[in-house]
Amino acid sequence: MNTFHNGVLIVGGGPVGLALSLVLSKYKIPSLILEARDEPTSKDESRAITWMPRGMEFLEWLGIFSHFNEKGVRRILHQFENQRGKLLGWSFDTLETPYQFSLQLPQHDTEVILEDIARKTGIVEIRRGHKVLGAAQTKDKVTVKVQSKEGSYELSAPLGVGCDGASSVIRGKLGIDKTWRDYGMDSAVADFEMECGLPKNISNIVLDPYRPYGFFYFAPRRWRFIYRINKGESREEATSADFISKLLKERLPDANVRQMLWASAFRLGQGQSHTYRKGRWLLAGDAAHAMGPSAGAGMMVGILGAWRLGWRLALSLKTHKDFSAFLDDYSVEQRVGASEIQNNNALIFRNIAITNLFLAEGRSLLIKTISNLSAIGKKAMEKEALLSQILPVDHSFDQIRPEGSISLKKFGKWVTGKRVPYILEETDFHPLRKMGLEHSLISIGRYQPEEEKRLFADIYKGIAFPVNKDLLIPNKNSKYRNGSQAYIFALVRPDQHIISIFKIK
Ligand SMILES: Cc1cc2nc3c(=O)[nH]c(=O)nc-3n(C[C@H](O)[C@H](O)[C@H](O)COP(=O)(O)OP(=O)(O)OC[C@H]3O[C@@H](n4cnc5c(N)ncnc54)[C@H](O)[C@@H]3O)c2cc1C
Incomplete structure (x- = not known):
């Protein structure tokens, strides 16, 4: 061997x-x-x-x-329509990320x-x-x-x-x-090389109860067409060239199709x-x-x-x-x-x-209503962008609570289990630049470098895995410091998730 x-x-x-x-x-x-x-x-x-x-x-x-x-190629907006017109557009520009x-x-x-x-x-x-x-x-x-x-x-x-x-x-x-969770339905994907009048930098999703579908631009002249396979249609029939051409012609009559590249049916599961x-x-x-x-x-x-x-x-x-x-x-x-x-x-x-048409109408109404609520749109986009995920780290091996400290779930934008927030503009460091295999300890509370370093030495003694020895201290003007009277530390993993936040009086 x-x-x-x-x-x-x-x-x-x-x-x-x-x-x-x-x-x-x-x-x-x-x-x-x-x-x-x-x-x-x-x-x-x-x-x-x-x-x-x-x-x-x-x-x-x-x-x-x-x-x-x-x-x-870039997409900057998620757009949902129904058969009659636009219902909602959620933009990526609300996200706290350079991307x-x-x-x-x-x-x-x-x-x-x-x-x-x-x-x-x-x-x-x-x-x-x-x-x-x-x-x-x-x-x-x-x-x-x-x-x-x-x-x-x-x-x-x-x-x-x-x-x-x-x-x-x-x-x-x-x-x-x-x-295996099965949702009792098939959907299909067909990719085309074509020119059409649809905007290229948005997702064009149409919630049509007769057959929901969407168009996504994903490479020069290339479009993805997704659609539901309705009850009574076989997967073979629904992915045949004739079936797809007819469907496409109905939805995009002016499209100049050069070729169909690929089509496949998938179980929703x-x-x-x-x-x-x-x-x-x-x-x-x-x-x-x-x-x-x-x-x-x-x-x-x-x-x-x-x-x-x-x-x-x-x-x-x-x-x-x-x-x-x-x-x-x-x-x-x-x-x-x-x-x-x-x-x-x-x-x-x-x-x-x-x-069900009645249900579909209710959904359209709901989507139209929430389209005006920017906070909901921001949250939905954060979720979609996978930026808001909080991992369950309460019982993880590296979830440390130094003696005499108080664990915090959250301090400003620092949230236990979540990725580290962007603080690049305010300080001269960011954990995204850290490439080591160690965790990083970051002082995010009261600004008093000497005392922070002394406390760090104490905390470090109790940790059984590698932690970056250079305590990271953002400058005192960082808004995360928030005029805090307590010393607050965040421990960040090599993959940039915050594993612990704790306060030392
Ligand atoms: C139509 C369609 C659209 C999708 N759209 C998106 C999308 O827009 N965004 C998105 O994030 N995801 C999308 N996905 C899902 C995405 O394709 C998969 O989640 C992704 O490919 C998973 O990557 P993977 O490396 O885990 O597995 P796979 O891509 O499946 O790779 C597994 C690899 O293992 C190899 N392999 C298998 N068995 C063996 C073996 N015994 N020995 C050696 N090698 C083996 C295979 O050949 C394959 O190369 C889509 C999937 C489909 C089908």
Whole structure:
């Protein structure tokens, strides 16, 4: 049996496996990706087309955003209509992020860019055409059986991650159960190369109870058309060229269609694994939590999960200490996070399913009413952009409460379990720039540098995992300091989530 020493074995080189290899490479941890397919997702099979702001922050952290920005087209508004006209438009410009848009590009481009950068790191090996048929583990290693054109072989490594998609072999071989939620309906996706009069920088969603549909521009001259497959229509019929052309002609009579690129039918359903960790094996991406295709969040949630997982794997391998509690926390936190998104998706799927005209009218009225409430729009967009997610960290291994301190859920815009707020304009640092494997302790309360440093030395003594030794002290004018009379500290993880906030009188 061959051994892959001191690195992570990743099964599946889709967007999540590739992203994970890049996170690990940031921490100088080698990885080996075994990928069954000879080629990335085909150019014409667009699949995941959306990078949300939180995903772009991840790309910025990796230092590779410009590669995506060069290829992508931007969407700045979400627009919902019914058969009679516009109901609501929610803009990305209310978001507190430098990325006040979503970036659209085909999954093919995402995979090609990630793979190219991963190979250039020199510490990511990608074996295409290598299919994993079996997976197991012992106390100190994971093992796989692999089939390739050159023959079959076995391989072991200290840690393994199954990023092998919704029908994960790894999940199956480990005996991890999955719950499948089915919404009793099919939807279809058809991609076109065409010119039409629709605005390119908004999502054009029409909540028509006879057949809801939407158009999304995602690459030069390329459009995605999504629509519900109605009861009585077969999936084959609803994705045939004749059916789609007729549907398109009815909705966009003036479109100049050059070619249809791809069409496929999908069940509206979502899968959830019962755990994302079993011993030395972890699950990430669709292998852990498969989102329904019509809600468009699967790749993003998976990639953000890889960000949350990467530092934990790196820490375990680098220190040779037992940081398995961190791996358990990944399983719990990411699972709750993914369930939250799935619950949002369930709402979207139920909306797609509405055929009753009376209900549809009620929905239009409701949407029109909330369209005037900017606070609701801001919250909805924060959710969509995956910026507002709060992870359940109360019982996590690194949730520290130093003696004599009082734990806080929140201080200003600093919220336990949430990503760190943007404070770039006010100070000369931001945790997004921190690339280390350590947590960062940030003073956000009373301004008194010497005393803050003394308190930090005390806090540091009680922490069992690496914390950046340079206490981060934003300047005294930072509005987060808020004229506070107490010393307040926030502990931030390498993936920029705030794990604890505590106050020392
Ligand atoms: C039509 C459609 C539209 C979508 N739109 C969006 C969107 O707009 N936004 C979004 O975020 N998500 C979207 N998604 C979801 C998105 O495509 C997936 O969530 C995403 O691809 C998951 O990435 P992954 O790396 O976890 O899994 P996958 O992309 O499925 O990759 C898994 C990889 O593992 C490989 N593999 C599988 N088994 C083995 C094995 N035994 N051995 C070796 N390799 C193996 C596969 O070949 C594959 O390359 C869409 C999906 C579809 C189908």
